[in-house]
Amino acid sequence: MLRKLVSGLAWATILPFSLSLDSPRQFQLTVTWENRSPDGFSRNMILVNGQSPGPAIEINEGEEVWVTVLNQMPFPTTMHYHGIEMLNTPWSDGVPGVTQREIPPGGSFLYKWKATQYGAYWYHAHRHGQLDDGQYGPLTIHPKENTPTPFSLISQDRNTITAIENAVANAKPIQLTEWRHLPSDDIRKIEIAANMEVPCYDSLLINGKGKVDCWSANKTASLLSPEQKQLLAIIPGINSMTAKSCLPAVIDAKVIAAGFPTNISGIPPQIFDICTPTTGSQTVIEIKKGESESTARNGTTWVALNVIGAYSTITTTFSIDELPMWVYAVDGEYIIPQLVNAITITNGDRYSVLVQLNTVGDYTIRHASTLPVQLIAGQATLSYRDGREPVPKNQTSKPYINEGGTALAPTVVFYNQTMQKAFPPSPVADNADQTFILTMGNTDAAYKWALNGTSQPQTLDVDNPILFKPQPNLLNNLTITTRNNTWIDLIFVATHIPQPAHPIHKHSTKMWLIGSGHGVFKWPSVAAAKQEIPQSFNLVDPPKRDGFSTLDASRGPTWTAVRYHVTNPGAWFLHCHIQSHLLGGMSIVIQDGIDHWPTTPPEYLNYKG
Ligand SMILES: *[C@@H]1O[C@H](CO)[C@@H](O)[C@H](O)[C@H]1NC(C)=O
Ligand SMILES: *[C@@H]1O[C@H](CO)[C@@H](O)[C@H](O)[C@H]1NC(C)=O
Ligand SMILES: *[C@@H]1O[C@H](CO)[C@@H](O)[C@H](O)[C@H]1NC(C)=O
Ligand SMILES: *[C@@H]1O[C@H](CO)[C@@H](O)[C@H](O)[C@H]1NC(C)=O
Ligand SMILES: *[C@@H]1O[C@H](CO)[C@@H](O)[C@H](O)[C@H]1NC(C)=O
Ligand SMILES: *[C@@H]1O[C@H](CO)[C@@H](O)[C@H](O)[C@H]1NC(C)=O
Ligand SMILES: *[C@@H]1O[C@H](CO)[C@@H](O)[C@H](O)[C@H]1NC(C)=O
Ligand SMILES: *[C@@H]1O[C@H](CO)[C@@H](O)[C@H](O)[C@H]1NC(C)=O
Ligand SMILES: [Cu+2]
Numbered sequence: 001m002l003r004k005l006v007s008g009l010a011w012a013t014i015l016p017f018s019l020s021l022d023s024p025r026q027f028q029l030t031v032t033w034e035n036r037s038p039d040g041f042s043r044n045m046i047l048v049n050g051q052s053p054g055p056a057i058e059i060n061e062g063e064e065v066w067v068t069v070l071n072q073m074p075f076p077t078t079m080h081y082h083g084i085e086m087l088n089t090p091w092s093d094g095v096p097g098v099t100q101r102e103i104p105p106g107g108s109f110l111y112k113w114k115a116t117q118y119g120a121y122w123y124h125a126h127r128h129g130q131l132d133d134g135q136y137g138p139l140t141i142h143p144k145e146n147t148p149t150p151f152s153l154i155s156q157d158r159n160t161i162t163a164i165e166n167a168v169a170n171a172k173p174i175q176l177t178e179w180r181h182l183p184s185d186d187i188r189k190i191e192i193a194a195n196m197e198v199p200c201y202d203s204l205l206i207n208g209k210g211k212v213d214c215w216s217a218n219k220t221a222s223l224l225s226p227e228q229k230q231l232l233a234i235i236p237g238i239n240s241m242t243a244k245s246c247l248p249a250v251i252d253a254k255v256i257a258a259g260f261p262t263n264i265s266g267i268p269p270q271i272f273d274i275c276t277p278t279t280g281s282q283t284v285i286e287i288k289k290g291e292s293e294s295t296a297r298n299g300t301t302w303v304a305l306n307v308i309g310a311y312s313t314i315t316t317t318f319s320i321d322e323l324p325m326w327v328y329a330v331d332g333e334y335i336i337p338q339l340v341n342a343i344t345i346t347n348g349d350r351y352s353v354l355v356q357l358n359t360v361g362d363y364t365i366r367h368a369s370t371l372p373v374q375l376i377a378g379q380a381t382l383s384y385r386d387g388r389e390p391v392p393k394n395q396t397s398k399p400y401i402n403e404g405g406t407a408l409a410p411t412v413v414f415y416n417q418t419m420q421k422a423f424p425p426s427p428v429a430d431n432a433d434q435t436f437i438l439t440m441g442n443t444d445a446a447y448k449w450a451l452n453g454t455s456q457p458q459t460l461d462v463d464n465p466i467l468f469k470p471q472p473n474l475l476n477n478l479t480i481t482t483r484n485n486t487w488i489d490l491i492f493v494a495t496h497i498p499q500p501a502h503p504i505h506k507h508s509t510k511m512w513l514i515g516s517g518h519g520v521f522k523w524p525s526v527a528a529a530k531q532e533i534p535q536s537f538n539l540v541d542p543p544k545r546d547g548f549s550t551l552d553a554s555r556g557p558t559w560t561a562v563r564y565h566v567t568n569p570g571a572w573f574l575h576c577h578i579q580s581h582l583l584g585g586m587s588i589v590i591q592d593g594i595d596h597w598p599t600t601p602p603e604y605l606n607y608k609g
Contacts, residue, residue: 022064023064024063024064024065024066024112025059025063025064025065025066026066026067026068027057027065027066027067027068028049028067028068028070029048029049029054029055029067029068029069029070029079029123029137030048030049030050030069030070030072031046031047031048031069031070031071031072031073031077031125031135032046032047032050032072032073033045033046033047033072033073033074033075034047036052036134038052038134038179038203038205038208038209038210038280038281039179039202039203039205039209039210039211039212039278039280039281040211040212040278040279040280040281041181041202041212041276041278043181043182043183044183045133045134045183046073046125046130046133046134046135047134048134048135048136048137051208052134052135052136052208053134053136053137053138053173053175053207053208053310054123054135054136054137055137056137056138056139056140056173057123057137057138057139057140058139058140058142059115059139059140059141059142060115060141060142060144061115061116061117061118061141061142061143061144061147062114062115062116062144063114063115064112064113064114064115065111065112065113065114065115066110066111066112067079067081067110067111067123068108068109068110068111069103069108069109069111070108071103071104071105071106071107071108071109072105072106073105074105075105076096076102076103076104076105076127076462077102077103077125077127077130077135078094078095078096078100078102078103078109078125078126078127079094079109079111079123079124079125079126079135080093080094080095080123080124080125080126080507081093081094081111081113081121081123081139082121082122082123082124082139082348082505082546083117083121083122083331083332083348083350083510083546084113084115084117084121084139085116085117085508085509085510085568086113086507086508086568086570087113087114087116087568088114088568088598089112089113089114090467090508090568090569090570090571090572090598090600091467091600091601091604092111092112092113093507093508093570093572093573094111094126095126095465095507095573096126096127096460096462096465097460097461097462097464097465097466098460098465098466098467098571098572098573098589099465099466099467099570099571100465100467100604100607101462101463101465101607101608102127102462103609104609106609107609108609109607110603115141117141117332117333118141118142118143118144118147118332119140119141119143119329119331119332119333119334119350119352120138120139120140120171120173120306120308120329120331120332120350120352121138121139121140121141121332121350122136122137122138122139122173122175122308122310122350123136123137123138123139124136124137124310126573128184128185128188128583129184129185129187129188129312129579129583130184131310131312131579132177132178132180132184132187132312132579133183133184134208136175136177136310137175138173138175138306138308140171140173140306141332142169148334148423148424149165149168149334149423150328150334150335150336150337150423151164151165151168151328151337153336153337153423154326154328154337154354157296159296159297159298160296160298160300160302162293162296163293163294163295163296163300163301163302164294164302164304164354166292166293166294166302167292167294167301167302167303167304167354168304168328168352168354170292170294170304171304171305171306171352172285172303172304172305172306173207173305173306173308174206174207174285174305174306174307174308174365174380175205175206175207175208175308175310176204176205176206176307176308176309176310176311176316176318176345176367176378177204177205177208177310177311177312178201178203178204178205178311178312178313178314178376179201179202179203179204179205179210180201180202181202181270182271184579188583190266190267190268190271191447191580192447193263193266193267194249194262194263194264194266194267195257195260195261195262195263195445195446195447196249196252196253196256196257196260196262196264196446196447197252197256197446197447197580197584198249198252198267198271198272199246199252199256199313199314199371199373199374199580200242200244200246200271200272200373200374201244201312201313201314201374201376202244203278203280203376203378204316204367204368204369204376204377204378205378206282206283206365206367206378206379206380207283207380208283209280209281209282209283209380210280210281210282210378210379211277211278211279211280211281211282212275212276212277212278212280213277213376213377214243214244214275214276214277215245215375215403217240219403220240220241220245220375221240221241223245223375223402223403223404223406224241224375224404225372225404225406227372227554228241228247228372228375231247231251231255231372232247232251234251234254234255235250235251235254238250238251241374241375242272242273242275243273243274243275244272244273244274244275244374244376245275245374245375245376246272246373246374247372247373247374248272248273249264249267249271249272250264252373255498256373256446256498256500257446258442258446258496258498258499260442260445260446262446282379282380282381283380283381284380284381284383285303285305285365285380285381285382285383286383286385287301287303287357287382287383287384287385288385288386288387289301289357289360289384289385289386289387289389290386290387299358300356300357300358301356301357301384302354302355302356302357303354303355303357303382304328304352304353304354305325305352305353305354305355306350306351306352307343307345307349307350307351307352307353308349308350309345309346309347309348309349309350310347311345311346311347312347312578312579312580313347313371313373313578313579313580314369314370314371314374314376315344315345315346315347315369315370315371315501315503315549316344316345316346316367316368316369316370316405317342317343317344317345317366317367317368317370317401317405317406317414318342318343318344318345318351318365318366318367319341319342319343319365319366319367319399319400319401320355320363320364320365320366320382321363321364321365321366321397321398321399321400322363322397322398322400323355323356323357323363323382324339324340324341324355324356324413325339325340325341325343325353325354325355326338326339326353326354326355327340327343327351327352327353327415328352328353328354329350329351329352330349330350330351330352330417330420330543330545331349331350331510331544331545331546331547332350332352332546333422333426333510333544334422334423335420335421335422335423336421336423337354338415338416338419338420339413340413340414340415340416341400341407341412341413341414342400342401342407342412342413342414342415343414343415344370344414344415345367346501346503346547346549346577347503347505347547347577347578348503348505348546348547348577349503349547351415355382357384359384360384360385360386360389360391360392361384361392361395361397362381362382362383362384362392362395362396362397363381363382363383363384363397364379364380364381364382364396364397364399365379365380365381365382366378366379366399366401366403367405368401368402368403368404368405369405370404370405370406371500375403375404377403377404377405400412417513417543418543420543421541421543422541422543422544425541426512426544427541428512428514428539428542428544428563429487429563429565430539431487431527432487432488432489432525432526432527432563433483433486433487433488434482434486434487434488434489435488435489435491435524435525435526436480436488436489436490436491437491437493437521438451438452438490438491438492438493438588439451439452439453439493439494439495439496440492440493440494440495440496440499440502440550440576440586441494441495441496441499442496442499442584443455443585447580447584448584448585449576449581449584449585449586450477450585450586451478451492451574451575451576451586451587451588452477452478452588453477454476454477454478454585455584455585455586456478456585456586456587456588457585465571466479466571466589466591467570467571467598467600468600468605470571470591470594470597471591472591472594474591477588478587478588478589479588479589479590479591480588480589480590480591481590481591481594482566482590482591482592482593482594483566483593483594483595484566484567484569484592484593484595484596485565485566485567485593486565486566487563487564487565487566488563488564488565488566489514489525489526489561489562489563490511490561490562490563490564490574491521491526491559491560491561492504492550492559492560492561492562493520493521493557493558493559494550494551494553494557494558494559495520495557496553497553497554497555497556497557498553498554498555499553499554500552500553500554500578501549501550501551501552501553502549502550502576502578502581502586503547503548503549503576503577503578504547504548504549504550504560504562504574504575504576504577505546505547505574505575505576505577506546506547506562506564506572506573506574506590507572507573507574508568508570508572508592509564509565509566509567509568510544510545510546510564511544511545511546511548511562511563511564512542512543512544512562512563512564513542513543513544513545513548513560513561513562514526514537514538514539514542514561514562514563515529515530515536515537515538515560515561516536516550516551516558516559516560516561517533517536517551517558517559518551518556518557518558519556519557519558519559520557520559521559521561526561526563529561537561547577548560548562566592566593567593568592568593569592569593569594569595569596569597569598570592570593570597570598571589571590571591571592572589572590572592573587573589573590574587574588574589574590575587575588
């Protein structure tokens with residue numbers, strides 16, 4: 001509160017409505033459909049207040065937040081606040097057909113919620129593939145005073161800790177995305193016509209900037225993983241990736257289409273085969289020595305970054321040349337810090353990291369895909385300057401990873417989620433009250449997916465959101481129902497082989513990853529499985545997040561078990577965060593706390609635009 005009062009003083013005279021400390025923090029996000037060229041190629045895309053990524057929403061824990069979304073696009077939309085639990089405000093979660101009606105062209109919607117958490121979050125569209133068209137931005141919540149922090153585990157020096165705290169209070173978002181030259185709805189049409197996903201991108205962006213980088217056949221060949229070599233060998237005569245460093249469509253049709261009939265003849269050649277380089281542009285994060293209070297007395301400057309995996313499909317390796325990173329928070333919550341050189345990042349992930357700058361210079365920030373379907377990488381620059389020292393000439397930083405996302409030396413340490421420990425500890429219940437086993441896989445086409453045997457229709461019944469009228473006894477493979485204050489196990493089983501890892505995201509409250517393994521999950525519950533394979537479970541101090549990747553099932557069946565506590569009644573979406581899987585139907589709705597169902601306020605219930 002103190003911080004807000006101080007920073008609010010300057011505005012008090014011009015913004016009379018914000019005089020009261022209890023008045024909500026108000027933001028207006030205007031979304032438009034306009035021509036821009038993030039990677040040097042011009043196309044129509046979604047801007048939020050004239051930019052993509054959209055402006056940062058920065059608030060303090062405990063504040064009421066009002067976000068007005070004004071839709072000035074020629075199609076409907078919604079806005080979701082990824083990782084925000086929406087305590088007692090499920091109608092502001094932003095999922096069309098689950099929590100609200102769509103915002104029509106020309107319409108607006110007032111999202112009201114309370115910041116009951118702290119840390120790094122993000123907002124993004126939750127309609128069709130609009131996230132891929134640029135509708136996303138960072139959301140940062142500063143913790144309440146006296147929130148215990150893990151920084152004394154990084155340094156015991158009081159002055160250094162103060163520099164770290166100042167860096168963290170000014171954490172800079174690093175938003176990572178793929179980019180395509182065709183709008184998401186066009187890509188979807190191509191996928192449906194081909195009866196197959198087309199996971200081949202034009203560029204990778206960092207904070208909305210990048211370039212089309214066409215690699216020589218030699219460079220691509222030198223980066224091939226053993227798995228990619230194996231895949232290329234499937235069809236005789238094909239032994240190289242395409243000009244965009246993608247697996248050729250014929251190989252995808254054989255492998256990822258998993259036996260379904262496909263028709264690749266209608267796929268435009270620029271999707272897989274034609275690469276036209278651009279100059280593009282690059283994000284530069286400028287840090288000046290001594291300019292902010294994050295420079296310690298001994299001259300070291302600390303920088304905090306909120307790294308956000310805003311990806312559509314890929315998983316990457318993220319790294320900053322020469323700069324080890326202290327990972328101090330994951331999905332918004334503090335952890336016991338891990339000192340690493342690289343982090344594997346997937347769709348929806350947030351990693352808050354601290355780096356220490358001792359020498360002026362330019363340090364390259366990198367992300368590189370690790371999925372077999374494409375070799376692709378992107379860069380930004382962390383530029384550290386001191387007014388008194390000369391700028392180094394022609395300096396290039398030394399990378400930890402290559403453009404295939406692989407460590408360049410055995411000493412490169414990756415972030416290890418298995419070792420993730422909440423700070424302070426966040427215990428999980430010993431037993432679950434209810435278990436749901438959810439199968440993952442395709443249904444009747446290679447572009448259709450399901451969380452339990454039934455694909456969610458591409459558009460839910462957008463005019464009749466489930467929140468407004470829950471159905472307690474629904475047994476349709478697409479809905480699960482719980483009672484408030486119970487513990488729930490969700491066991492995701494990949495039985496159809498092959499299938500990739502799925503980054504499963506749950507709306508509202510977070511989950512604990514209590515176990516995972518290879519093979520078939522042949523037990524009715526975690527309790528039963530634990531009797532036989534106790535080493536596959538951690539119920540003592542498991543990682544807690546709002547999204548977990550299931551285990552890769554390209555070679556055999558796998559299972560992944562998460563547990564969560566029902567504390568916030570409402571209709572919550574549970575889905576794969578790979579956009580083509582989500583659009584292909586890989587989602588279910590959880591009717592949490594059916595016995596304490598919230599009453600939707602009339603302005604949401606009667607919303608028409
Ligand atoms: C590509 O690699 C081959 C084999 O390693 C080599 O002979 C050739 O000179 C390389 N071409 C270029 C353009 O670097
Ligand atoms: C395959 O796609 C092409 C181009 O879209 C179309 O003309 C053709 O009819 C399709 N073939 C089949 C068997 O569906
Ligand atoms: C300043 O202190 C930190 C540890 O608190 C240390 O890692 C760093 O190397 C020091 N910087 C200089 C320039 O000595
Ligand atoms: C800078 O480096 C590039 C490539 O490493 C080299 O071609 C160029 O001559 C260098 N320029 C100067 C001024 O040293
Ligand atoms: C991650 O940590 C776990 C538990 O300490 C360990 O078993 C595993 O080998 C580690 N993974 C990697 C890739 O280092
Ligand atoms: C649920 O999915 C299974 C396939 O896994 C299917 O056999 C069953 O009919 C579905 N149930 C309903 C109610 O749709
Ligand atoms: C998932 O599908 C199985 C098999 O059809 C079914 O028995 C089970 O009830 C379904 N689960 C849910 C939550 O719908
Ligand atoms: C749901 O249960 C949680 C945990 O016991 C409790 O804090 C909350 O007040 C309950 N919500 C309602 C609406 O009863
Ligand atoms: Cu998926």
